[in-house]
Structure formats: structure tokens, C-alpha cells
Amino acid sequence: MELTQKNMSTSAVGIAGAPNLRFWNTTNGKKAIMAVTGVILAGFLVGHLLGNLQIFLGRDAFNRYAENLHNLPALVWGTRVVLLLAVGLHIWSTVQLADRKSSARPVAYQKYTPQTSTYASRTMYMSGPIVAAFIVYHLMHFTFGTGGTEYHYYDPYGNVVAGFKVLPIALAYVVAMGLLSMHLRHGLWSFFQSLGLNHPAYTPKLKGAAAVIAVLIFLGFASIPVAVLLGAVKQDIF
Amino acid sequence: MKLDSRIPGGPIETAWDRCRFENKLVNPANKRKYEVIVVGSGLAGGSAAATLGELGYNVKCFCFQDSPRRAHSIAAQGGINAAKNYQNDGDSIYRLFYDTVKGGDFRAREYNVYRLAQNSVNIIDQAVAQGVPFAREYGGTLANRSFGGAQVSRTFYARGQTGQQLLLGAYQGLERQIDAGRVTMFPRTEMLDLVVIDGKARGIITRNLVTGAIETHVADAVILGTGGYGNVYYLSTNAKGSNCTAIWRAYKRGAAFGNPCFTQIHPTCIPVSGDYQSKLTLMSESLRNDGRIWVPLKQGDKRSPSQIPENERDYYLERRYPSFGNLVPRDVASRNAKAVCDEGRGVGETALGVYLDFGASIQRLGEDKIRERYGNLFEMYQRITDENPYKVPMRIYPAIHYTMGGLWVDYQLQSTIPGLFVIGEANFSDHGANRLGASALMQGLSDGYFIVPYTLGNYLAGTQLDKVSDSAPEFQAALSGVQDRTKQFLNINGSRTVDSFHRELGKIMWDECGMARTAQGLESAISRIQSLREEFWQNVKVLGKNEEINQSLEKAGRVADFFELGELMCRDALTRNESCGGHFREEYQTPDGEAMRDDDNFSHASAWEYQGDNVTPVLHKEQLEFHYVHPSQRSYK
Amino acid sequence: MRLTFHIWRQPNTGAPGKMERYESANMNPDMSMLEALDVLNEELMGKGTEPVVFEHDCREGICGSCGFMINGVAHGPQSKTTVCQLTLRHFKDGEELYLEPWRANSFPVLKDLMVDRSAFDRIIAAGGYVSVPAGSPQDANALLIPKTEADRAMDAAACIGCGACVAACPNASASLFTGAKISHLGLLPQGQPERNERALRMVRQMNGEGFGQCGNIGECEAVCPKGITLENIARMNADFLKASVCERPKSGAAEDAA
Known part of the structure; x- marks a missing residue:
């Protein structure tokens, strides 16, 4: 009798038997958190990019933009707090979901052949942490001035040019932006799916739009180190 | 043994009402004191277990599959009949009743069939309420189609997956009762014997297919909804696991077996392609609405179909049955296909096949229209045969599909063993000698949702049931019998696999007890089956042990029972000196080759009635009376 | 036709398993993959080797019993086809095939290629139904359902519960299966009274069974033999989100009802 009970497919489950999980404790809830925090971070990226592109307007314009920002501490700190929270929650959910992922399939396949998924979508667990590591360096580089290149608090323009004149650093930025772009390509449309929005007419368009936005963000960000390397943005117009 | 059909008598329209009123009821507070075993979780077993759980009984439900959702009812494609008359085309309960009795070639019990037709309307209501996504019209009402040559549109369907959707409805209800704790489910568990104490069914012996544990289950009543036995032919459209063991064990414990030789052969299946073939794939009968069936006029004509000109083709159904043409009933279509192949005019590599040609319809209606109607069937055909039926005619051949025979039951669906109820395809009722298309689902659900819940209560309320435990000598004897038999299979250690025996048995059955039967062939089949059975018990090879998943051991038990059932089928066919429905004795035919009933x-x-191993069983006869539908010769000319 | 098989052999759930190599020259392009295994098993038994255990029943692609990985793809290379209807025409003479069971913590291997999918039954038992006792319904046509709605419900209801979605998902998520049932009933008027409760209970049960998260990558959709789409997962997410936000503390009345 014992043995039978163990092999019974469906004993009574009941609401008491079904784990009474709170929304946040389900994988679905964590994905919703990732979606919301992810879209906040993506929104910041757009603003950040628009700000950065002012570098092409010249040293004065760019430095004035930076100065204006610093004169709005409420905006800057507000943004920083929201971003920190979003990043924290995004990473916290990721860590928990990564743990769930590995426990859900403890034995790997000897052969596994993906059928449809994009490289970007399968590598979110790699692109994410690499981008996070990049962000730490990026903050050291341009916010704290501890990135190993010349840094003057009053001259962000100069800092950028000095930073990107170093080929390995510029290349690292471009690569990081590539990974970020891949992460966005899957993350942006995933936002809708994870929050329950999918429609046969619009979802394919959303996926396309996500890819376009991801590429534009890559091109925008990557244009700056490339421009510095090619000498299009340089120190001596000063 | 005395057969008492317990038909209520009196006007047929109110017979079931009267029966329900006269049946005793179990006090609601007492229901949970009763243990009920349901074996099988298909449309009949699943719906019965769910309904009895809902009523408050303590139910144990068993299935050999890994989940109750996989029972073979799931494979039914075409649809389910119901006398709703939603199409306003003249249907009624009486007409469905009439069609079913006539379609069964007057070998079914009128009162049972009438009740089936009555219940048909409730089934649709129940299924829709459960969320079964039947096909609908744009206005939101339910859609119907005409099926199997019926002259009214009374078939409800859910794409080509009607059985699946109805089964999922029953399964969901069952899972709900499991969740509520009223039904305990035992999947991957096979019933290997019935325990009868004081003449009443009181429990079963099972084998856990994962651990091999052989166990006892005590109950106040046992319900078998274990399906048909078409796999006695090895090749059939049945699922590979479908078997006769539960009903055969019950037969050997004293339940009479009704009409074992009544089997149905479905005319539109994909032909066999080689010796390795493990099962036959059915394609919906609806294909005959637009496909024309033909073979070459000349014997052994090996030209490709496109090279055979119109005047060298024989559209034999249209020629022989001008008024019904390609839409003759299943038995007639099947027999004619066999006849032309026997003449050496069959097509395909094996010459066991006929063309089902959509060329004319594609010309008339356009490929798009045909794709809209049959697209998924064409895809399936192409997936299996690698031929494109839009370009090349399909090849089809009949295959075993359904068994009308089964354990004999009375009007209350109780077998000749009190407390043993038999429902769905496992019993012999309702379809007579031939089942109409889209009626199998109807019967399974009628029995499970709307009949056995009432009649079981009547039995329990009206029967003195002493307390029994599995230490009773009957339980212990049955338990050790099963254990011994299992050991025996593992100890024979012969040289032939179970499948090779099963194939050989299937071949004998198909050749001699298939679409056409003769006294001589049946006699020879009986002796060949007996000697094959003897060889089986000497020479079968079952590797492994009992205490593990052992699929060969499972098959060995099932095939051992198929041998005995196959012999009984031949015996039954031999004593029925007439042709009716799916049973065609070559000696009994009209001059133009039609079935001749007697x-x-x-x-x-x-x-x-079983008399012991190697003893000829005794035949009892339940005389059928026809007060409403008077027997006539079926004619489709 | 000759094929080389590398097949996962594991005697029971607790025991270790490994890939074994078998060869057969008796293959035929018209055979189904399961018939190929039948032939291989007959050959193995001839040599006294125990046959490979695999689950199967209807062999016409509807019961959902069969399924395993073929060269890293759930149900093998042909789309919308279960292994029972997959013919060897899709492989080359002499090809090497790697057959592995579905792998997921929630689908323990029982033996060889057979796994325990009872977690699916428990997810359905948690709420994948409409509570309607036999005998109580109104006339079927009293409820009008637009054809388009009924068709979409049918699209979702076509799920055969084979588990390929879990097997193909890098996270072993059961979202496609659960989403399909939540969608099937959620799209129909009959399913509305219990819609919130159903989403809560089924999603919680799915989580409790230990399946992984949905990464929205679509591998499940690609291997699904019945073409169930990711839209169903989104519908589950939406229903679960809404039901979670609207969930009220259990009152005395609710406990009575339960």
C-alpha cells in the first residue's frame, strides 16, 4: 500500500496543498518585477543616450548639459534612487530565478538543439551580469573618476575623449553596448509578455520594434567611442 | 445462469423515468460509507468516477496509463450524436433511437437504445457547461454535421478532436473530485483479477506498473469501463495498451460475455505498409463525403493511378449501390473493399488497398475548399505515407476499430455478477451488430454520467453487503493466483517474444474472424489459436523481473487473455449462422452478395458463460424483442 | 536502412543512468520512430538484453503518452509531430540518433525514456476545470459563444499534455501547459466564475511542483506538437496578475464554501 501511495499521480492537492504563494514568490511574479524594473532601466538608457549624444554639439554644449544636470540635485538623486532600486530588484529577481532554473533541470541534456529562440534570448543570464559589471566600471570611469584615465570633475567632455582615446577601453565599451543591445532586444518585448500582453497582430511588430530600438541604442552609444577613436570628437576644438 | 435483462417494460418513452423512480436511493449521509471501484478512466470510467465522487461516494479509480487523461476515448475524431434537432431537420429522440436500432442490424435491446437517445441531449448540455469547445456557427450556436450516412445533421464535433475534448471535460471533473479528496486515483495500475465473495463483486487485484506491487482493493461495488478488445487482432486502430484483461478476468469469475464476435471494421484507414507495422491509423469517415472510391478494372494493374483512364476504373460502390454510393455504412464499405482486393484488383505495394480519389471534388470545388474541409486529415495522411493526396489519390483499407461485444449487462448495466457494473465499450449493449458513426462517445458518457450513478445506488441501497476485508480467503486466493501467473510468465524463459505471438494471433483472427467468416475457417482458427496458445505458455520470452517497470510482462498478461478471448470470438461467430452488421458469414448471403440476417x-x-479452462463455455441466449422498430432488410441499393 | 541509436538507459528513478549505443540495420524509412524502437527491442530481446522502455499508447499523436528528445529536439525534427507519427524518412541512412528522456526535476525518470508527468495532473486538479455537477446544466444553446472565441478556446484546448514544452524549455517551465488550460477555460463564458481562483491555484501549484520560470524565448511553442502559442502564457500572466491584485483575504463565508 505504501508504494502505491507514493506513485499515485494525483492525491488531493487542495488550496492548502497547493503552496499558498504570494505573487512575489512565484516565478511569474518575479518575471513581472523583472519586466517593470527592466523597462525603467531601458527608459533611463534612452534619456542617458539623448544626453550623451550632445557630445556631438561640442565641448561647451556637452559640459553645459552636465552642469545643468548637477544643478538639479532632486532630479539627479531621484533618478539615482529609482535606478538603484530597479537595478537591485532586477538583479535580486535574476539571482532567484537563476537558482530556480538550475534546480528545475538538475540533469542537463547530452544534446540540446535550440529550435527557434534567438541567441539574445538564450544568453540573458550572461549578457545581464556582464552588462552589470560594465556599469560598475562605467560609474568608476565617468562618475567617480577612478577608471584609470585622465579625469577632471569640471570637464566631462574632456573625460570622455581622454577615456575613449585608449583603444582597449573604447572597444570594451562597444562590446558592452553590443551585449546591452542584445539584452534589450529580448527584454523589451518580454516586458509585454511577462505582464500578460500578447496579441497575434501586435506582438510580431513589438518584437520588430524591440530589435530596432536595441540596434538604435547600440548605434547611439557606440558612436561616441568610435567617433573619439576616429578623431571626429577630439580634445583640441577646445 | 439465468439472464434477466430487467427491462422495465411498458411504454418505451417513459421506461427510464419509471426505472429511476422505482430504483432505491442511498441516503446522502450514507454515500460516503460506500467504497466504489471504477476501473478505466475514459469517457465511461472517467465520467462515472467523477459523477460518483460528486454524489459523495468514496471512489477509487484505476487506469494503466500514466494519467486518466490518456484513455483511448481521446482518439475519437468525428463527433458525438445527440438528438437535439438544433438544425430543425426532422431529428428527434425517436429518430436517433430508430436509426441506432436499424444501424445495429436489429441485434440491440430497444429499451437500452431508447434511453441512450434520451440521454444524448443531456450529454451535450453537460459537455458545454464543462467548457468543451464544440464547433460553433458565427451566430454563436452549436454547429452540427451529418455523419456516417445519417440523413439528419445531429453530430456535434470539436475539429477532428471530439473524443479528446469530451475526455478532457470528464478528466477535469475527475481531477476536481481528486482534489476534493472524494476520488483516489491509481494511474499506472492494472486490474488483474476480480474478487467475488458470496456471489457479489467485492474488489479487485491490481499490479502497480511502476513497482510491480500486487495489491488488493476491497469495495462494495466494482465498475468496469475498460474499453474494447480490438487489439485481439494485433493491428487495429486501438491504442497499443487497450486490452481485454479486466473484462476477461471478470468473465472467468462468472460474468457472461455478450456477442463477442461483433466487431466493427472501419473502412477508411491508412493501409499497412510493412511487417513492422504496429498499429493502424484511422482517417475520419467524413472523407467519403467528397472522395470517390475505386480500383482498376483489370487485375494486377500496376500503373500509377493517373495513368489509368476513366473507363478502366471501377467505382465499385457507386456501381453496386447507386443510391448511397460512397456513403454506404461502414460494414458494407469495408466488405466491398475486401472483395475487390480478393479479386486481385487491390492497389499499392501490398495490393491491399483501394483508392479514395479527391480529383473530381478538387475539380468541382477547388483545392482550397477541399483543404478547408479536410486539411488536417490530408496533412496526417501525407505525414504517414509521404504522398500528397491533393495530387495522388489516397489509398485506404479497412481496419478493426471497435468491438460491439463485451460483458453482458442488464438494463441497470449490471453484469451477471451482482455488484459488477460494466459501462462504455466494455459492455455489449446498445450498438447491436454494428455501431453507427459518432455513437461510441455518446454511449460512454451516457453510461458514466447518467445511468450508472442511478443504478449503482439502487444496488447498494437494496443489497445486504457484509463487511469484508482483504484477508478473506477469496481475496487471498485471487492474490496468489495473480502472483503465480506473473511468476509463470517470467519463468518460461522461451525463445519467442510476446509481440511475435500477438502478431500471429492477430493474423489468424483477421483472416478467419475478420471481415468475412466461414464455418470452416472459424473451426480451423479455433484449433490454430489453441495450439498457438499452448506454444505461448511453453515458449514465450519475458525478460526482467516483476519488481520494476516491465512492459513485456504487461503485454504477456494481456496477450495470454487475448488468446482465450479470440477463441471465444471464433466460437461465437461459428454459432451465429447468419450475417448481420459487422458479422458476415460467407455461407449466409443473398445472391448479390449482401448480408442475410436470420x-x-x-x-x-x-x-x-465460462465453465473452466479448456472446457467449452455454455451459450445462453437473450431473446430480443422489437415492439417499436420492426426488423427489415437493410438496403442501400 | 541502418541507424545507430544512443539511448539513455536508467533502471529506475533512484539509479544512475547512462547512454548506450545500439545499431540496427533493419530500419525502414516508412516506419515511425516508435516502430523503429519496437524493431530494435525485438533485436535486443533476441540477444537477451532488456528492451528499451518508452511510453506510448494511441500512436496517432493525440493521447500525449509518447515523447522523448531526438538529437536534442523534443519529438524530433518534424514540427507539429509527436514521435509516434515521426517517420524515419526524416533521417539519413547511417545517421546517429541520440534519444534522451524529458529532463526536468518535476518529471523524474521512471525508466529509460519514461518519465513521471503526474505534476501535470496535479496542476489540473488545482483548478483546471469548471465546477459543474452532472445533471445541472441549462440547454447547450442557451449560451451563445462567438465562433471566433470558441475557436481560440479550441486552439488552447488542443494541448495533449505530452510535456514537450517542459522538455524543450531551458528552464523546464510548465508555463505553456498551464497557460493553455487557463486560456481554454478563461476564453469561454463557462470559465468566468472561477477564472481568478483558477489562475491563482494553477499557477501556485505549477510553482509548487518545481517547474522553472518562463523566459519568453519560445522553445516550447516551437516543439509543441499541437501548435499551442506563447499567447496562452501571456494570458496566464495577465490572469494571474489580475487575480493576485484582486485577491481578498479569506472570509468566513469563503471557508464555508470551500
């Missing part, structure tokens, strides 16, 4: 001598249901 109502004077064979207007009865056969009920066979």
Missing part, C-alpha cells in the same frame, strides 16, 4: 433463429444476444 431473425427466426438469431434474433438474440449471445451470452457466454
